[in-house]
Amino acid sequence: MTKQLFPLALGGLGIGTTEFVIMGLLPDVANDINITIPVAGHLISAYAFGVVIGAPILVALSAKFPPKNVLITFMILFTFFNxxxxxxxxxxxLMMARFFSGLPHGAFFGVGTVVAAKLAKEGKAAQAIASMFTGLTLANLAMVPIVTYIGHHYHWRYAFGIVSLIGILTIVCLYKYLPKQEVLRTVTFKEELEFFKTIKAWHILLIVAIGFGGLFAWFSYIAPLLIHVSNFDEGNVSYLMIVAGAGMVVGNILGGNLADKKNPIKVSIFLLSSMVIALNLVFFFSSIQIISIILTFICGALAMSIGAPINMIMLNSAKHSAMLGAAFLQAAFNVANSLGAFFGGIPLFWGLDYNYPSLVGAFMALIGAILCTIFLKKYNFKG
Structure with a gap:
């Protein structure tokens, strides 16, 4: 990773931490402010809703300004509301703060994706984008467990204080290390929106919302899967989540390298098809602990490896709407989160065991792979 890309990765670290740390601190938050855990769960939804709303709106409002100034502004908003x-x-x-802290999430990655691609050496755009998302993967690997521990053993408010400090450090690094670039928008906002009137644009977003949703059908219920199916002690789950995080770090690097060397749509087909196989293996073999650990790593790797290829597909397809397209992708990833958790929970509502959400995830990943195949043939996508 270059010094120029480091501030983008650092921003991803802060964003990933605040997005996921709340999940492990819900009981602490609920007890402290006298609400039930289900009501506290609305804080997760509020953040996700902020991401979906903020991504296109903030990109639209900021596209006529230099990207360095825009990214610093987004991080100031992020830091203030955390x-x-x-x-x-x-x-x-707290609900309002969570919603507003989610607004810059998708917009930061949307602008950052285009900036990273422009800073990359020839033929290394996907790896540069993957470098930015390294912060997000490291959040899952290390920061979320550490900050969750601090928030649980001392006070949950310290968790968001740490995120705020990461935000301040990101602002400083953006100012110091990110080079100045010309305004990224080359067309009017109306012209930029033209791409999103096409079936092609929504085809890409549908691949993410459904195919990537397969990950969240598995990941949303990974703790009860490991406890009730794999029969691990509750105290070991946090260590196993680190295994999943390590897989995400490796997968992020793998996806960036593959997308630079091969057609990213073919890479996406391969990765989603591999996810189908892996999630089926989770369904059948999670009762065997050593296999469960291996599959936790593999599924984490496959899940994160799709990020760089799908971003390259959007950048190469959207052309003059690349920044808005990258922002919409972040919204689609959050839709995938919601859809995966919802559909993955249906078998549990019917009283089935905790390995069944992975079967739902495999089906969603299969639909994603089929949509990618249709996209390849329909548009003769070369990458």
Whole structure:
């Protein structure tokens, strides 16, 4: 990773930490502000809703400004509202802070994706994009477990204080290390939106929402899967989540390298097809602990490896709408999160065991692979 790309990765570290750390701290938050855990769970939804709303709107408002200034502004917003979470006196204020802290999430990655691609050496764009998402993977590997531990054993507000400090450090690094670039928008916003009136644009977003949703059908219920099917002690789950995080780090690097060397749509077909196989193996063999650990790593790797190829597909397809397209992708990833958790939970509602969500995930990944195959043939996509 170059010094120029480091601030983007650091921003991804902060964003990934605040997005996922709340999940492990829900009981602490609920007890502290006198709400139930299901009500506290709305704080997760509020952040996701902020991502979906903020991605296209903030990109649209900021595209006529230099990207360095835009990214710093997004990170200032992110830092301020995470700090507000540390001092929020009640549930409503915390809910508002979570929503507003989610607004810059997709926009930061949307602008950052285009900036990273432009900073990359010839033929290394996907690896540069993967470098930016390294922060997101490291958040799952290390920061989320560490910050969750601090928040649980001391106070949950410290977790968002740490995120705020990461935000401040990111602002400093963006100012110091990110080079100045020309305004990224080359067409009017109206012309930029033209791409999203095409079936091709929504085809890409549908691949993400459904295919990537297969990951979340598995990942949303990984803790009860490991406890009730693999029969691990509850105390070991946090260590196994680190295994999944390590897989994501490796997968992110793998996806970037593959997408630079091969047609990214063919890479996506291969990775989604591999995910189908892996999630089926989870369904059949999670009761064997050593295999469960191996599959946790593999599924984490396959899940994150899709990020760089799908971003390259959007950048190469959207052309003049690349920044808005990358922002919409972040919204689609959050839709995938919601769809995967929802559909993965249906078998549990019917009283089936915790390995069944992975079967739902395999089916969603299969649909994603089929959609990729249709995209390849319909548009003769060369990458």
């Amino acid at each position: 700090f507000l979470s540390t001092i929020a006196p009640d549930y409503n204020t």
